[in-house]
Amino acid sequence: MISEKLLNIAIDNLPTGIALLRTAFVKAHPNDPVPTEAELIAAEQEAISSSLAKDDRWLASHPE
């Protein structure tokens, strides 16, 4: 029963987990295009904005 629940949680979070594993293990190929500083900053801002939006949605749907 507990294993089934853990499995459900794991399945829900699988894409994020795979992305983290990729980040941890996969190295950039020398021929891959190198992102510019502006692109890295844009990616950072986008990651923060979209993540904060998810926080807002959850908090709005679960008022205290």
Next chain:
Amino acid sequence: MFKERMRFPSFATIGFSLMCWGFAGGTFLSVSVLSSSCASAPVSTARGVSAFNNTRVVKTLDLIRDLAISANSQNPPELSTQTTRKIVQFHQSSLVVIRASVSGWQAAVVAGLDEALKDLPAKESRLLSPYAQLAKTVIQEVSR
């Protein structure tokens, strides 16, 4: 030699990772991050490195938040709504701090994480602790 193998995981390695992901939670990930050489920023400017590292931390904090929401949505919930709210609010304030200060936010985020996990029931603490350790490891790594 070991590091070279770690960089190109086989399907068996990935399968084992996924199995551990399900049954041992973030513990495996913590060990993985500790034992592998972490990716370095593709640019050398201070702001570029900071943006790259901050994104990695944000993604790790997302993992904790997403896990909490997912555990709370189980029937019956594996994580109470009260605890999930604490995690989501910690996540939200951490991202606001990271966005506002670019660098020097590490101590505030780690302190916020400790505060969010303080006094949790043992079952909830067991579920979240490996992920909290992962986040601290990544924060420590990017602080070097």
